[in-house]
Amino acid sequence: APATAAAPATAVAPAAAPTAAVPTTAVPPALRTWVADRVLAPVTAVLAAVALACAVLDLAGVTVSTAVQLVPFAVSVLVFGLPHGALDHLVPARLRPGTSTVRSVVVVVVLYLVVGAATAVLWAVAPLLGFAVFVGITWFHWGQGDLFVDRLLGDGVPGPVGSALTVALRGALPMVVPFVVQPGAAVQVVVDAAAVVDDGIARTVLVVPPVVRVAGAALVVVLLVLHAVVVGRSSGPRWRQVSEDVVLVLFFAVVPPVLAVGLYFTLWHAVRHILRLELTDATSAVELHRGRLLAPFLRFVRQAWPITAIAVGVLVVFALAVRRADLGVYLVLIAALTTPHTVVVTWMDRVQRTWGSAPRGLTAPETDRDTVRTVTARTVSAR
Numbered sequence: 001a002p003a004t005a006a007a008p009a010t011a012v013a014p015a016a017a018p019t020a021a022v023p024t025t026a027v028p029p030a031l032r033t034w035v036a037d038r039v040l041a042p043v044t045a046v047l048a049a050v051a052l053a054c055a056v057l058d059l060a061g062v063t064v065s066t067a068v069q070l071v072p073f074a075v076s077v078l079v080f081g082l083p084h085g086a087l088d089h090l091v092p093a094r095l096r097p098g099t100s101t102v103r104s105v106v107v108v109v110v111l112y113l114v115v116g117a118a119t120a121v122l123w124a125v126a127p128l129l130g131f132a133v134f135v136g137i138t139w140f141h142w143g144q145g146d147l148f149v150d151r152l153l154g155d156g157v158p159g160p161v162g163s164a165l166t167v168a169l170r171g172a173l174p175m176v177v178p179f180v181v182q183p184g185a186a187v188q189v190v191v192d193a194a195a196v197v198d199d200g201i202a203r204t205v206l207v208v209p210p211v212v213r214v215a216g217a218a219l220v221v222v223l224l225v226l227h228a229v230v231v232g233r234s235s236g237p238r239w240r241q242v243s244e245d246v247v248l249v250l251f252f253a254v255v256p257p258v259l260a261v262g263l264y265f266t267l268w269h270a271v272r273h274i275l276r277l278e279l280t281d282a283t284s285a286v287e288l289h290r291g292r293l294l295a296p297f298l299r300f301v302r303q304a305w306p307i308t309a310i311a312v313g314v315l316v317v318f319a320l321a322v323r324r325a326d327l328g329v330y331l332v333l334i335a336a337l338t339t340p341h342t343v344v345v346t347w348m349d350r351v352q353r354t355w356g357s358a359p360r361g362l363t364a365p366e367t368d369r370d371t372v373r374t375v376t377a378r379t380v381s382a383r
């Protein structure tokens with residue numbers, strides 16, 4: 001009898017204790033290492049290399065052609081970028097036990113129709129305001145994407161204030177730095193996108209007032225310094241945080257804005273979010289825990305292609321309707337999709353508690369360490 005009484009206690013303890021008490025150990029170290037070394041570090045290195053190349057070209061007086069600058073956004077229609085939101089309809093079913101797939105799909109489809117339509121109406125009535133709201137939402141959304149990765153890896157700045165600082169800084173780097181350092185090029189993108197819905201705006205000459213540039217620069221510097229100080233004081237690993245901050249600020253300062261934002265969207269934000277989604281799929285999560293990156297990604301591609309195809313269809317219809325096919329058209333579509341997508345991801349943040357001190361359920365519940373061990377043992381013994 002004592003043996004049977006003791007058994008459940010030992011079986012439960014290892015899985016439950018770390019999640020509740022020590023957030024940094026909620027994700028096994030192996031997964032943290034795979035993600036940091038094989039996904040995050042290579043992407044940071046690519047951005048650093050592009051920044052260096054652009055700085056050298058700039059010194060040599062060479063300008064990067066518009067066609068080349070558009071490549072990452074063009075690629076993002078099919079690779080990483082547009083697909084990264086294509087599983088939103090499955091998110092409630094995956095993260096809330098007991099939610100049926102049908103209910104999950106219906107709720108998210110209604111959300112997309114209502115919130116996406118509201119965004120489209122705002123653009124139709126006031127395109128420049130529409131773009132401004134889009135920049136604000138992207139600031140928040142790209143920041144929250146980085147916050148999740150911090151929580152997954154157990155580094156970064158903890159607690160609600162730390163979360164707000166992380167989101168404010170990481171969203172500001174792509175959304176504020178281009179307007180501060182390369183205002184002419186950045187503002188041209190805004191005018192081109194607004195002109196999709198109101199061609200009168202095409203002739204508008206927008207300028208970023210010097211005072212706004214100075215205020216933007218001051219804000220970014222303050223956020224960078226605060227982040228560096230708080231990360232420096234923390235006991236966790238600091239190298240990733242600080243190196244990413246430095247690379248991102250230089251990247252958005254020297255790389256032409258369209259190229260910079262396109263590369264960041266595709267390789268940084270979308271890749272990180274796809275990883276987050278893969279971790280909500282039990283099969284993929286187990287594979288990720290074992291260091292496999294390709295199989296979960298192919299699984300994601302299989303799950304994401306139908307909605308991606310629908311989104312591409314909407315893009316084509318929209319381009320035909322406005323009789324243009326350029327970055328502006330793509331950005332208007334992304335704006336309409338990003339508002340509901342951000343609602344879904346904010347809901348994920350709530351369920352996964354990424355803003356609090358003790359994040360929970362960052363990976364599918366079936367993939368705690370014991371399950372991974374059992375699955376591994378089963379696979380090994382089957383050989």
Ligand SMILES: CC1=C(/C=C/C(C)=C/C=C/C(C)=C/C=O)C(C)(C)CCC1
Nearest residue numbers: 134135138175178186189257258261338
């Ligand atoms: C292209 C570009 C800009 C804005 C891009 C935006 C706002 C993109 C948003 C994409 C999203 C939200 C994708 C989904 O996650 C700026 C900042 C005006 C600077 C100039 C280049």
Ligand SMILES: [Fe+2]
Nearest residue numbers: 084141273341
């Ligand atoms: Fe996103």
